[in-house]
Amino acid sequence: MTIMLSSSCKQIAFKVAGISNPKTESKASIMKFLKKCKVDTNNVYCLDSTLFFKMRKMSFKPGWKEGFRPIQIRVYDKDGAPVMQWASCEGFLKQLKLFEEVPPKNVNELSKDLDLQSDLIQYYTLNGNPAQLIAHYGYDYYIIIYFGVWISKPSKESFRVINEYIKDHPDLKIMVYKIDVDCQKFWNVDCQAVISIK
Numbered sequence: 001m002t003i004m005l006s007s008s009c010k011q012i013a014f015k016v017a018g019i020s021n022p023k024t025e026s027k028a029s030i031m032k033f034l035k036k037c038k039v040d041t042n043n044v045y046c047l048d049s050t051l052f053f054k055m056r057k058m059s060f061k062p063g064w065k066e067g068f069r070p071i072q073i074r075v076y077d078k079d080g081a082p083v084m085q086w087a088s089c090e091g092f093l094k095q096l097k098l099f100e101e102v103p104p105k106n107v108n109e110l111s112k113d114l115d116l117q118s119d120l121i122q123y124y125t126l127n128g129n130p131a132q133l134i135a136h137y138g139y140d141y142y143i144i145i146y147f148g149v150w151i152s153k154p155s156k157e158s159f160r161v162i163n164e165y166i167k168d169h170p171d172l173k174i175m176v177y178k179i180d181v182d183c184q185k186f187w188n189v190d191c192q193a194v195i196s197i198k
Contacts, residue, residue, distance in 0.1 A: 022150040024191045025182035027126035033149045039159050039178070045123035045131050046180040049187040060087050061109040069146075070181045071154045073162070075104050076142040080116030080135055088154050099165040102172065103141065116142050123179060128186030139173040148181045 034041050047055070055068040069087035077083050084104040090096065091107075098105045120133035135142070143162055147155035166174050183191035 044178045048124045072146045074144040076116040093161045139175045142175045144177045146179050
């Protein structure tokens with residue numbers, strides 16, 4: 001009885017937070033999710049399983065414990081240098097007010113392990129091919145948003161905040177890349193075994 005109650009409470013808490021059980025997604029299901037969120041479907045990429053497992057063993061910021069943070073935003077300047085890095089475990093975007101100034105405000109530490117090009121080169125198309133992205137300089141800021149279908153509410157909030165920032169700063173040229181962190185069909189792995197909710 002206790003196990004069933006704990007499980008039920010956990011599911012209710014996740015539902016309120018906009019988190020569901022992860023499942024394997026496809027290009028079609030990801031695009032359907034983005035369209036439902038009224039998000040532009042250009043510049044959408046994903047992780048491959050190798051990068052996913054690598055990120056699980058990395059620190060998001062200097063001094064942090066290892067572990068993958070699925071909801072995150074990274075901002076690079078016109079030269080491709082990191083200026084801001086946020087993960088949902090740092091607090092709500094709205095409360096932190098990170099996107100109320102130019103450049104966006106960074107809290108805590110800032111990892112300088114990646115520049116824009118070394119970040120972009122990691123990703124895959126939703127068809128499972130290396131995207132081989134090349135940074136096209138000429139923008140004021142480059143924003144990379146990690147999102148997931150199974151973490152819908154936090155993902156939608158990230159999109160909303162970034163869209164508002166772009167609207168509030170029409171004088172800035174901003175390029176946005178959207179990186180899906182769901183388990184992909186081309187990984188050929190059991191999603192439940194790979195992504196667990198605790």
